[in-house]
Amino acid sequence: MNRIPVWFDTDIGVDDAIAFLVLNRQENLELKGISAVAGNVELEFTYPNARNICVLAGNEYPVYKGAEKPLFKSLQTAHVIHGEEGLGRAKLPVSHAAETDIPAWDAIYNAAVEAKGELQLIAVGPLTNIAIALNNHPKLSTLLKRILIMGGGAARGNVTPAAEFNIFADPHAAQIVFKSGIPIVMCGLDVTMDAFLTPEEVEELGSVDSDVCRFFRDSTGDILDFYERGHLSGLCLHDVCPVLYLTHPELFTGEEAGVFVETKGTVTMGKTVTDLWSDKKFEKKNAFVVLGVDREKFAEIVSEVLRSY
Ligand code: RIB
Ligand code: CA
Numbered sequence: 001m002n003r004i005p006v007w008f009d010t011d012i013g014v015d016d017a018i019a020f021l022v023l024n025r026q027e028n029l030e031l032k033g034i035s036a037v038a039g040n041v042e043l044e045f046t047y048p049n050a051r052n053i054c055v056l057a058g059n060e061y062p063v064y065k066g067a068e069k070p071l072f073k074s075l076q077t078a079h080v081i082h083g084e085e086g087l088g089r090a091k092l093p094v095s096h097a098a099e100t101d102i103p104a105w106d107a108i109y110n111a112a113v114e115a116k117g118e119l120q121l122i123a124v125g126p127l128t129n130i131a132i133a134l135n136n137h138p139k140l141s142t143l144l145k146r147i148l149i150m151g152g153g154a155a156r157g158n159v160t161p162a163a164e165f166n167i168f169a170d171p172h173a174a175q176i177v178f179k180s181g182i183p184i185v186m187c188g189l190d191v192t193m194d195a196f197l198t199p200e201e202v203e204e205l206g207s208v209d210s211d212v213c214r215f216f217r218d219s220t221g222d223i224l225d226f227y228e229r230g231h232l233s234g235l236c237l238h239d240v241c242p243v244l245y246l247t248h249p250e251l252f253t254g255e256e257a258g259v260f261v262e263t264k265g266t267v268t269m270g271k272t273v274t275d276l277w278s279d280k281k282f283e284k285k286n287a288f289v290v291l292g293v294d295r296e297k298f299a300e301i302v303s304e305v306l307r308s309y
Helices: 014-024 043-057 104-114 128-136 165-169 171-178 199-206 211-229 240-247 295-307
Strands: 004-010 029-036 063-065 119-123 144-150 184-187 252-257 259-261 272-274 287-293
Touching: 004 014, 004 104, 014 029, 014 043, 014 211, 014 240, 014 295, 029 043, 029 104, 043 063, 043 211, 063 104, 104 119, 104 128, 119 128, 119 240, 128 171, 144 240, 165 171, 171 259, 184 240, 199 211, 199 295, 211 295, 240 252, 240 287, 240 295
Parallel strands: 004 029, 004 119, 029 063, 119 144, 144 184, 184 287
Antiparallel strands: 252 287, 259 272
16 A cells, blocks of 8 residues: 655644544554644643654654744643643653654655655644744745645634634744645634534543543543533544545545635734635635534544554
8 A cells, every 4th residue: 555654743732642643543644753833732742742642652753843932923822721731631651762853844844855745744733833844945845745734714713703723823834834835725613613522422432441542531531621611512623634634535525715814913813714705716726625524424433543552
């Protein structure tokens, strides 16, 4: 089987960790590396989280340290949702893998060169590392086959009514990515709010007698309470969407569109402005905006993969 070379860039928080555990078991993906960025929590936590989740998964991947703050904005974290160190109440085994001083943006470029244009980048946090990589290595825009992000929303926001967390955290970086010319799959809140596990599915998965399912239970408990207090349907697994879009595109629906990021507005700062439903269109359709998911099948696959550990 020709495996797809992929890179995972993450502000590894709870749904990021679950996305990684799902990615790690996809037979048709070959994970070339992981880069950590500040977002849900500070880099001092996202970097060790990325190293340590590999130990839980039973696979050592090269992990690189990225940006500790957005390009221009100050760092805004989401401790209230992801907990003090980003993984709720869960504790991970500690990695003793050798560390490297190669920064994330150089590692991403090196992997793209090595993959000879076939590398697909899954980015599930603020896009700061990707933007720096594109700024430092202009050729990268011709070497990345596709960027699949969790971020944005055509019609929804979660940090403000206009903006989703990953894009709001670093709108300038997001704009660089959307203007790069690299094909983009945008898994925004339009689809990720429907990509959830019900409380019953969460409880059932969390009761499985395995280290990974205990990690799932301990990392998701507080987040599920947060979502239920917000009268949401369950545990939204935002970051799993771009992973499963890559391996199971048939689960999803969406449309090509022009998408650009507001970087100056006060009310709309960080909004992914799409022309999906506008008479006036942007000049280019630069992204595939994912809008729908087969939730039952999505939940079934996530459960099956996490039980497989
Ligand atoms: O808005 C949801 C996104 O913000 C997810 O990537 C979650 O991990 C947080 O980073
Ligand atoms: Ca994330």
